[in-house]
Amino acid sequence: MQEQQMISEGSLIADLYERFAPNVLKYIRRHVATREQAEDILLDVFVAALEKPGFAQLDEQQQLAWLRRVAHNKFVDLQRHAQRHSHLPLETVEGMLSDDELAPEQVILRQEAHEHLRMRLDALPVTQREVLRMRFASGLRCLEIGQRINKSEGAARIILSRTLNLLRSSYKRNSEEADSE
Structure with a gap:
């Protein structure tokens, strides 16, 4: 029974991903610097969808709206984190200082x-x-x-x-x- 439920959930997520991932990814890409960041956020969004009770019972428009709202919250979190923790690539810092x-x-x-x-x-x-x-x-x-x-x-x-x-x-x-x- 549990195996049947896991297969059912897996196919539900695969179906959700196929339907909404391109749209949500495009939405995220407009707000983040790199494709890698966008893909990381996309993954987090679909994990959140998997963990949300009752997500499957929402109609298609509600699901898309929920996914976009979660995506928005995720890239806002990413921007806040980046502001608090600014990083310079090591190569940049090393290039600023001479060997001496x-x-x-x-x-x-x-x-x-x-x-x-x-x-x-x-x-x-x-x-x-x-x-x-x-x-x-x-x-x-x-x-x-x-x-x-x-x-x-x-x-x-x-x-x-x-x-x-x-x-x-x-x-x-x-x-x-x-x-x-």
């Missing part, structure tokens, strides 16, 4: 330089750190920075300039101290 930059010594030196910068930034007053963050991390202009810290554009420009000069002089002092040792 990948050398362990260079990596350690870069890490040390970043740590020194972090220490210097931590020593700055909060307003100066925020101005640097808004300018260089967020890409804001002095007018926008001034608005956010309730100061004029000129005042924001002065804070930014003085902060950069302070960091430069700190680096210069460190360099001179290292040279004198």
Whole structure:
């Protein structure tokens, strides 16, 4: 009896797939970047149809509408996931760095330089750190920075300039101290 039911369900899914897969795949392809992604989503859609109780009792239009709605939800999920977890191909990253930059010594030196910068930034007053963050991390202009810290554009420009000069002089002092040792 169970074997008969499995064969019946298998032929039902095969029939559903033959009737609706081309239409649903075309719908998905309009919304995703690659054919492979579309085929993966299509597979997920038909697995969901198999798991949905009472799907077979829906009429043909209701089945197609349900499959499209599930497909829509699946590619929206894919886009959300892609936004949260952006990936770069390894070849792209490797191409951005020269062989010298990948050398362990260079990596350690870069890490040390970043740590020194972090220490210097931590020593700055909060307003100066925020101005640097808004300018260089967020890409804001002095007018926008001034608005956010309730100061004029000129005042924001002065804070930014003085902060950069302070960091430069700190680096210069460190360099001179290292040279004198």
